[in-house]
Amino acid sequence: MSKTHFPHLFKKGKIGNFTTKNRIVMLPMARQFQGMNGEVTQKTIDYFAERAKGDVGLIIIGSTRVFPPGHKFYTPASLNLSAPQFIPGHCELVQALHAHGAKVSIQFGHIGGQTHMQSVAASDVQQNFCDGTPYTKPIPITKSEIWDTIDLFAKGAVMAKTAGYDMIEIHAAHGYLLGSFLSPFLNTRKDEFGGSIENRTRFHVEMLKEIKAKAGDDFPVTVRISALDYLENSIELVESVHVAKILEAAGADVISVSAGCHETQHLSNDTMRMKEDFKRPLFEAIKKAVNIPIIVAGGYRNPEISERIVSDGAADFLGIARPLLADPEWPKKAAQGRVDDIRKCLSCGECLYVRGGAFNFPQSCAVNAVFGREKDWTDIEPALEKKKVMVIGGGPAGMEAARVASLRGHSVSLYEKGETLGGQLLLASKPPGKKRMLWLRDFLSNQIKKQGVNIQFGVEVTPELIDSEKPDELIMATGAIPKQSNIPGSDTNQVVLAWEVLRGDVHLENKKVAVIGGSMLACETAELIASRGNEVSVVKMRPGAYMAEDCEPTNRRGIMEFMQEHKVREITDHKLEKITSKGIDLIDNDSGDSVCVEADVIVLALGSTPVRELADVLEEKDISFSMIGDCTKPKNIKQAIYQGALIGRQV
Ligand SMILES: Cc1cc2nc3c(=O)[nH]c(=O)nc-3n(C[C@H](O)[C@H](O)[C@H](O)COP(=O)(O)O)c2cc1C
Ligand code: SF4
Known part of the structure; x- marks a missing residue:
């Protein structure tokens, strides 16, 4: 019998009335390829199905709206489960994930005051984005709107149950509407929903009661909270422990423990410089206080560290979000002990953001070009004609091209003029807190070595070498060099x-x-x-x-x-x-x-400028080639990986 790697992560788990095949939870991530009206699309299903196939135990669908079209809280930019017309799509989604043995939950939320649109929150306290940009000051939600929201969450729970979901989650974390009620800084209300901790949790408690009343006592419900939002004069850990106990007493089946809000998003969506597991004290405090299971979240990347949080008893379930964008097979590979084969999330934040200020839509991942292209790119088609492929340059673009082309059965040689692989990843890993850049170098270099790519170090490729090698396909990934300066005095020794x-x-x-x-x-x-x-x-x-x-x-x-x-x-x-x-x-x-x-x-x-010398010579000699990465136009890792992944599929 084969050895069980990470035995605590791969033990069955129990939540309410169902059992998960392991302790790994895909945390909710909004912006999940929904249609124009918030409906589930085939792309939504393809995206989640890959994560279910990768052996995640429980998938929590990201923040979904329960406000029907026409309702003043309706927004089109989210998945929706507010009316019967949305149910068939969700049914199809749940069935597709159940087919791979995953249990499925869905998170319901309201954006609260973290938006540039006019919205409602606990009080009229202005919130900020993590770069300091202020959001539009919210209007305090009225009591009748609170009761209406409770009613719609409960109706949503009934529809979720009808669609086949195993559980639902109330999103009360990260400073959104229900999160704002928990914070004494964001909630300055003078009515029965503000002030004492009992009052600040009243919205959640009433919601839990109503969900249980409408969807049945045995239909499990998680509440996701931020144990700390890291705002000044806001909730303290002792209070969050109290919140967790109140929620347990009100019928919550699981507490999902996160941290941070938009203003402190670098702490909820941990960045590269955070220590993995740095939120452990928060998890330990809440775990000790409740008798229901807890899911922990934020920054787990390595199976070894992830195993420990469960084996030490600080968590019942490990929550991971971005690691499953970077590699949907994270659980499967961990279970098989293939840790080096995991394409680890760098916490670079690219999936959260698109340059120019808007949130990223469509979503993409810097290290995994397949994310968002699951249907077309997951299966790597064997090449119809096996070719001799020559890749010039051992940076991320060249390595990804070599990896994909060799998986397709081509005979690939990669020429690197230096003595080591990695290209600009090596430089990018040097500043404080950037060591994770080498995770991508390590993943790609391990893969191409394992796949038998012929790697030639210290070779400057010339037209003569190309002529003697006679590749069928020539891929140029020669990178970039620093831009020259014409500033007066820039030629001096200092x-x-x-x-x-x-x-x-x-x-x-x-x-x-x-x-x-x-x-x-x-x-x-x-x-x-x-x-x-x-x-x-x-x-x-x-x-x-x-x-x-x-x-x-x-x-x-x-x-x-x-x-x-x-x-x-x-x-x-x-x-x-x-x-x-x-x-x-x-x-x-x-x-x-x-x-x-x-x-x-x-x-x-x-900045930098493309290395094109060889390309120029080859163009003159009429030798055909493709160019990828920084030698086309210096940009970033995401572009390099995408272009490498694309050409690898095209040759
Ligand atoms: C693109 C993206 C969307 C997210 N959307 C949600 C959401 O809808 N609800 C939620 O509770 N958390 C959301 N999060 C936060 C994640 O659930 C998770 O807490 C965070 O990414 C940290 O975990 P990780 O380091 O494993 O990625 C989102 C994160 C990302 C990257
Ligand atoms: S874009 Fe960056 S942070 Fe997001 S999943 Fe990919 S590697 Fe992780």
Whole structure:
């Protein structure tokens, strides 16, 4: 008999009247490919079915609205289960997931005051997004609206039961409507729904009672709470423990313990720099206080650490969200002890955000291009004609292309001119809190080695080599190099490149350093330099832009906090005139005044430019090839992985 890996994670679990095949829960994630009116689509089913196939024990469908079209709380941007016309779609979804042995729950929620639209919350306290942007001040929800909401949640529960769901979840976490009631900071009501903890939980208690009355006492209900929202003067852990006990007494079958709200989203959707398992004290406190099972959430990535939270008795169920976007087979691979085969979530936050400020729709994952393309891309079709494929460049784009092409049966050789794989992931892993970047390098390099890709290190590919190898397909993934600067004085010895600092070619200690550029690269390089005891200034020249604006907000917040803690001087809206022996001369964009910033060393972080030399030569010789990743246009990991995954399927 084969060994059981992570035995506590893979023990059966019991919730109310049903049993799960293991202790792994897919946490709710909204924006789940619903249709224009909030209906379940085939894409919704395909997406969740892959996670069920990957052996998740319990799937919780993300925040769903129970307000019917025409209701003032109705929003079209969510999955909906508010009226009979939505039930057949949910039925189909549940059946598809049950077919793979997963139990299925659905979360009901209301956005509360965390929106730029006019909405309702416990009180009229303005809430913010995690980058500090204020949301529209909410209107206090009226008592009749509270009772109407309770009624609609209970009706939704009945419809969920009809659709075949095993359970429903009340979303009272993350600062949304029901979460705002729990917080003494967000809830300043003077009526029976504000003030004491009993009053602040009244909405939830009445809702639990009504759900049980309408859907049946034996229909299980979870309540998801934020044990801490990390806002000032808000809920304390002792109070959250009390909340959990009140909810248990009111009939909750499970407490799902999370933390944070939009303003502190870097703590609810843990970023790269968070320690895995850092919320354990919250889970332990609540677990000790209640007799019903608890689900814990946030930041679990490695099966070893995940196993421990269950084996130590601090949780009954492990909740994971983004790890299942990055790899739907996380549970299956963990059960088989194939930990190295798990494509781990980096907590990069790309799935939460799209550049330009809006939430990401359609969703995508930086490391897993199949997410959102489940129907077409999950099965890797064997190539009809087996080809000799030559990939040039061992960065993420090249490795992903090699991985997919070799899975299709092609004979793949990957040429890397350096001595190691990873490309820019190696540099990206150097700043404080960025080590996880190497998880992607490790995953891809392990896979291509296991699959027998012929990896050639230290080889600069030339037209002659291509001529002698005679590949059927040539894929160029030659990456990018730092942009040259034409700033007067930039050819002096005191000027270095950010890449040289990150690579470790330049060591700076006890120096005054000016970093030129305001991008994520510039700010993270500044972090690294500041962490070594240097006095650092960062100069962002582009007018109107803010520091590290190319980084998504949760991780950006960590960068900005680190820079502030390390007293990095941020200089914005200045034009760089010249580099001198004393430092840099700037012109203030507003006043036109000259400013000199003293610096011993100037670090240029001005972006990168594609490496195209070989491509240009091949074009001249009329040799055909494809280009992927930064050598097309420098962008980010998501683009590199997507382009690698695409070309691997096309050759
Ligand atoms: C894209 C996305 C959507 C989310 N939507 C919801 C939601 O609808 N309801 C909810 O309670 N939490 C939601 N969350 C939070 C997750 O359930 C989870 O608590 C968080 O991602 C941390 O867990 P992880 O580190 O395993 O991803 C969402 C997270 C992501 C990344
Ligand atoms: S986009 Fe980043 S944070 Fe989101 S699932 Fe993928 S790796 Fe994780």
